Amino acid sequence: MIPAEKKRWFETMFAAYNRWLIGRSFAGLHVRGLERWTGASGPVVLIANHSNWWDGLLLFQVNQLLLRRDFYVMMEEKGLRAYPFFRKLGAYSIRRDSTADIRASLRYTADRLQSPNALVCLFPQGRIRHQEVRPLDFAPGVALALRDAPPDAKICLATLNYSFLEDQRPEAFLALSEPMSVRDLLAADPDSAKNLTARLERHLTVQLDSQRAALLCGDATGYRNVLRGKLSTGDWYRRVFQRA
Template sequence: MSVFPAVFHPYNTWLIKRHFSRVHLHRNSHAPASGRTIVVMNHSTWWDPLLLLYLNQRLWNLDGRALMDREGLDRFPFFEKVGALPVDTSTLQKTKESLAEASAVLDDEKPLFLFPQGREVPLGAPIRISSGAAWLKTEVPDTRIYNMTFYHGLFHQQQPEWFVYVSEITGAPSWSRKQWTSHIQTCMQEQFHFVQDQIFSRDQADWQTVLRGAEGIGAAWENVKGLWKGAGR
């Protein structure tokens, strides 16, 4: 087994802590199951795979593979060393071959992580997904599907914060690929709106902080003001 993931994890943790103030996980989140599992995620930034990698190594430790576009892996080959599986959609035949490789991962009873939007889409844009996850579900029917929502933004700190919610998607065994695609897409959109509404309402009681990162100038200034007030007493 490659030692690269173990070596990369401390660096990845440092990188996230340096660029973000907090990572929060919803308290009602479902930990993705091991075995034949597909985890679908919305995709808006280059950071998404790195956050996924951190969460998996920090919380779940699932021995899975993440599907990533071949072009993206060519640009950032280190992702392949930490478990990314290339997906080539340049032709229909190559797409089928890539899905067959992904199906083999599920047959080997290992989880798959994938971004069904296929590319980075601005946060908040309508979620539109490909049929890849549904194809895998119908090929390996006993596969469980989880929906992981990523939301990030600038709120109370100088640095951005991340919010993550994970739930299981269930459906009828008799559903067609088209029905599964529509259902997964609807669940992803509805869960995104739920997370967004909670954040906009500033209702953060249901979120637990799993990583504390850079405090930024604002927090440093608050600390200085606290010292001044203490010295003035």
């Protein structure tokens, strides 16, 4: 298991680069549900779908811009070995073909959640799968991680959806659920990791499908554009020729 090796200076430097990279690649980054975080205290586990290479980078940037928590993200060991600099941003590894390594990663997750300002991002699908694929197929490790988390920790479901709308480049949409306590979540299934995993997968699927249905109808109500993209070729054309 490869631990994170966070460097504050590197986070600050990378956030500036990542902001430029997102602005160059997307027309906008839109977030819904930020008001639900107002006054939220205690560590948070962010459970998200994983349909794109961008997922972790967008969550990192939203945290840098708005949430400002101590950010960590669990990452497949193969990917972290390929991009070791992610350790400086809070990435740590899991190797799913090793029981001992899985246990070490879950213990590491629980240790990070001892900090009241921690934000730990988990992708229970375990690998990138297209955003339209169902079922999401959660791995059981997410339930085991929550069972070791402090009872006062909060869980938030995060759904990421990527769409081409009226712009030359795609738009990224992030929806955040109401945070719920680990204590309340575990009370319904105190002994069954399988049931808890299935329930989390069901809730995230409902949120993801609802988000998708609204965006297909052009309904982006409640989203805040937190990062606007750079002007595209189409934007410059409209500015120059329509103004003329």
